Amino acid sequence: xxxxxxxxxxxxxxxxxxxxxxxxxxxxxxxxxxxxxxxxxxxxxxxxxxxxxxxxxxxxxxxxxxxxxxxxxxxxxxxxxxxxxxxxxxxxxxxxxxxxxxxxxxxxxxxxxxxxxxxxxxxxxxxxxxxxxxxxxxxxxxxxxxxxxxxxxxxxxxxxxxxxxxxxxxxxxxxxxxxxxxxxxxxxxxxxxxxxxxxxxxxxxxxxxxxxxxxxxxx
Numbered sequence: 760x761x762x763x764x765x766x767x768x769x770x771x772x773x774x775x776x777x778x779x780x781x782x783x784x785x786x787x788x789x790x791x792x793x794x795x796x797x798x799x800x801x802x803x804x805x806x807x808x809x810x811x812x813x814x815x816x817x818x819x820x821x822x823x824x825x826x827x828x829x830x831x832x833x834x835x836x837x838x839x840x841x842x843x844x845x846x847x848x849x850x851x852x853x854x855x856x857x858x859x860x861x862x863x864x865x866x867x868x869x870x871x872x873x874x875x876x877x878x879x880x881x882x883x884x885x886x887x888x889x890x891x892x893x894x895x896x897x898x899x900x901x902x903x904x905x906x907x908x909x910x911x912x913x914x915x916x917x918x919x920x921x922x923x924x925x926x927x928x929x930x931x932x933x934x935x936x937x938x939x940x941x942x943x944x945x946x947x948x949x950x951x952x953x954x955x956x957x958x959x960x961x962x963x964x965x966x967x968x969x970x971x972x973x974x975x976x977x978x
Contacts (some may be wrong), residue, residue, distance in 0.1 A: 838873050847861050873964060926942070
């Protein structure tokens with residue numbers, strides 16, 4: 760079967776996602792810059808807190824890792840056939856807070872998309888609250904064996920008689936939030952990969968990305 764050009768319907772579906780992603784990533788930029796300015800103008804001191812027993816917020820990670828290196832080539836090849844294994848780093852206002860990478864390809868009639876993003880919070884407690892608040896109205900299922908806590912969602916959408924199935928895995932490790940999105944469509948049958956396929960794919964990529972964090976703790 761010959762390759763088809765990316766349909767207009769899919770382009771229309773992905774464009775709003777890209778716009779929203781950019782908006783979301785830029786959201787905390789100004790606040791991050793203000794925080795930076797305040798920290799630079801404040802008196803610096805290397806001494807420990809002068810109050811006995813003063814609490815220090817736990818912060819496992821100082822910054823996000825290089826996102827395009829977080830998923831092994833073998834995993835990218837299996838989840839995004841014919842995709843460029845190097846990936847494309849997503850634009851971020853402040854790379855010390857958020858970084859992400861995406862992979863996508865159309866092989867024959869099958870389209871696949873994978874993206875991985877990392878976000879650091881100022882403390883483990885703040886990351887816990889953000890993770891808890893992220894459930895929203897979507898139906899989620901807990902995942903075991905990933906980070907300190909993890910969950911997964913899956914959904915099927917239909918537009919112009921074309922199905923697209925997507926799974927999102929969110930993982931919290933310390934003060935780091937990891938989000939993996941994996942979706943796909945079959946433009947010949949107008950169908951989509953099975954629910955099990957997208958969940959296993961997102962789970963695999965999330966496991967690899969979470970494992971890559973181990974070498975970055977405290978960095």
